Amino acid sequence: MPDKVTDKQADVVVLGAGIVGVSAAYAARRRGLSVVLIDRREPGSETSYGNAGILSSGSIMPLNQPRLWRALPAYLGNRHPALRWDPGWVIANIDWVARFLANAAPSRIKPRATALHGLIGASLKLHREWIVTAGAAQRIRETGWLKAWRSEATEAAKQEQALLADYGIESRLLDRQAISALEPNILPVYKVGLLHTQTASVDSPGAVVKAYARMFASAGGEIRQSEIRVIAPDGEGWRVTLVEGAISARHVVVALGPWSADLLRPLGYRVPLAFERGYHREFKPNPARSLQRPIHDAEGSFLMTPMEQGIRVTSGVELTARDAPSSFAQLDQVVPLARGVVEFGDAVGEPWRGARPTLPDSLPMIGPAPRHANLWLAFGNQHIGFTTGPGTGAAIAAMIDGAPPPFEVGAFSPGRYL
Numbered sequence: 001m002p003d004k005v006t007d008k009q010a011d012v013v014v015l016g017a018g019i020v021g022v023s024a025a026y027a028a029r030r031r032g033l034s035v036v037l038i039d040r041r042e043p044g045s046e047t048s049y050g051n052a053g054i055l056s057s058g059s060i061m062p063l064n065q066p067r068l069w070r071a072l073p074a075y076l077g078n079r080h081p082a083l084r085w086d087p088g089w090v091i092a093n094i095d096w097v098a099r100f101l102a103n104a105a106p107s108r109i110k111p112r113a114t115a116l117h118g119l120i121g122a123s124l125k126l127h128r129e130w131i132v133t134a135g136a137a138q139r140i141r142e143t144g145w146l147k148a149w150r151s152e153a154t155e156a157a158k159q160e161q162a163l164l165a166d167y168g169i170e171s172r173l174l175d176r177q178a179i180s181a182l183e184p185n186i187l188p189v190y191k192v193g194l195l196h197t198q199t200a201s202v203d204s205p206g207a208v209v210k211a212y213a214r215m216f217a218s219a220g221g222e223i224r225q226s227e228i229r230v231i232a233p234d235g236e237g238w239r240v241t242l243v244e245g246a247i248s249a250r251h252v253v254v255a256l257g258p259w260s261a262d263l264l265r266p267l268g269y270r271v272p273l274a275f276e277r278g279y280h281r282e283f284k285p286n287p288a289r290s291l292q293r294p295i296h297d298a299e300g301s302f303l304m305t306p307m308e309q310g311i312r313v314t315s316g317v318e319l320t321a322r323d324a325p326s327s328f329a330q331l332d333q334v335v336p337l338a339r340g341v342v343e344f345g346d347a348v349g350e351p352w353r354g355a356r357p358t359l360p361d362s363l364p365m366i367g368p369a370p371r372h373a374n375l376w377l378a379f380g381n382q383h384i385g386f387t388t389g390p391g392t393g394a395a396i397a398a399m400i401d402g403a404p405p406p407f408e409v410g411a412f413s414p415g416r417y418l
C-alpha cells in the first residue's frame with residue numbers, strides 16, 4: 001500500500017496517467033500550478049501502452065462516416081476482422097449505437113473533421129517538442145504511415161487524398177513499384193498505397209508516456225500510484241479519496257480513459273461512453289526484413305508497426321462491454337495475413353487487449369463538467385488518443401488557468417452530452 005496521505009493540498013489533481021492525464025498534468029505544471037497525478041498503475045500502462053504508436057496527421061475522419069453505412073451488410077455476419085460485435089451489448093446499448101450511426105451522416109463530416117484537425121495539429125506540435133524535452137527523441141520516426149490496398153483501389157485512395165488535401169494534409173499516392181521502393185522488405189501484395197507523409201510513429205508508446213511522466217516529475221509534479229475511490233465536491237474545490245487517504249484540490253481533471261464514466265456516475269453524470277476494444281500481438285522481427293513505418297492493410301483490417309520488442313500487429317474493433325472476456329478471433333484472422341506481407345518469427349509475450357474510449361460523435365470531451373465548478377473532463381479520444389493526448393491536456397490546463405486553449409474546443413464541450 002502507498003504511504004498514507006493526510007491534509008495534502010494541490011492546485012490540480014489529475015486522475016489517470018495515460019497519455020491524456022500525463023499531458024494535462026505536465027501542461028498544468030508548466031503553467032506554475034501545483035499538480036498531483038494519480039494512477040493505480042505506472043504511467044502509460046493501459047490503453048496508452050498497447051496502441052499502434054501512430055502520431056497521425058490524417059485521422060480527421062472518425063470511424064462513423066458514410067462509408068460505415070455502406071460497410072454494415074458486411075459486418076452483420078459478425079465474422080469481419082474490422083468489426084465484431086456482441087449482440088447482447090448492442091441491444092443493451094442500442095441508444096449509443098443509434099447515435100453513433102446517426103453521426104455517420106454526410107452533414108456531420110465537416111464539423112467533426114475540422115474540430116479533429118485543430119486538435120491533431122496542436123497535439124503533433126506538442127509531441128514533437130515534448131519528446132525531445134523528455135529525452136525520448138530516439139523513439140520517434142518521421143517516416144510517415146502507409147495505408148495500402150490489395151485491390152485496384154486507386155479511386156478510393158484518390159478520394160482520401162483529396163479530402164486530406166482540403167485540410168492541407170499531405171499524402172503521396174503510390175503504385176506497386178513505389179510501394180516496393182518505399183518498403184523493400186515487404187512482399188508485393190499491395191497494388192495501391194497512400195503514404196501519410198506528415199504522420200510520425202514511435203517504437204514504444206508506453207515508454208513515451210513514461211518519459212513524459214518523468215518530465216512532469218522533473219518539472220516539480222508529484223506522481224502517486226494508488227486506486228482512486230471517490231471524488232466529491234469540498235467547499236470551493238474537490239476531495240479525492242484514495243485507498244490510503246485523501247487529497248484536496250481546487251481543480252480535478254478526469255482523464256481515466258475507458259474508466260472515466262465510473263467515477264462520474266455518483267455525481268449524476270451518465271456519460272455515453274462505449275468501448276471499441278482492440279488487441280495486439282508482437283512478433284520477433286527478422287532483422288534482414290525490417291519495416292520502416294506502420295502499415296495499415298485497408299482490406300485486411302489490421303495494422304503492423306515496428307516496435308522496440310518486435311512487429312506489433314493490431315486488430316480492428318470489438319464492440320462489447322469493457323471488461324468482457326477476451327476473444328482473439330480477430331487477431332487469429334489477421335496474423336496469417338500479416339505474415340503474408342512481411343516475414344516475422346514467433347510471438348513475443350502474450351496477446352494484449354485494450355479499449356478505445358468512444359462517445360457517439362467520436363469526439364473526446366475536453367472541458368468543464370456542466371454542473372460542477374472546477375471539475376474538468378478529458379477523455380473519449382477513441383482511435384487517436386495517443387496522437388491527441390497532448391492537445392487534450394494542454395487545452396484543459398489552459399482553461400484551468402483562464403487562458404485560451406491552443407485550438408478551437410467548442411465541438412468538444414462535455415455539455416453536448418451531459
Ligand SMILES: Cc1cc2nc3c(=O)[nH]c(=O)nc-3n(C[C@H](O)[C@H](O)[C@H](O)COP(=O)(O)OP(=O)(O)OC[C@H]3O[C@@H](n4cnc5c(N)ncnc54)[C@H](O)[C@@H]3O)c2cc1C
Pocket residue numbers: 015016017018019020021038039040041043044045046047048049050051052053054055056226227228229255256257258259276277278279280314315354355356357378379380381382383384385386387388389
Ligand atoms: C488496438 C489499439 C490501437 C490503437 N492505436 C492508436 C494509434 O496508433 N494512435 C493513436 O493515436 N491512438 C491509438 N489508439 C487509441 C489510444 O491508445 C487511446 O485513445 C489512448 O491511449 C487513451 O488514453 P487515455 O489516457 O485516455 O487512457 P488510458 O491510457 O487507458 O489511461 C487511463 C488511466 O486511468 C487509470 N485508472 C482508471 N481507473 C482508475 C482508478 N479508479 N484509480 C486509479 N487509476 C485508474 C488506468 O490505470 C489508466 O492508466 C489505439 C487503441 C487501441 C486499443
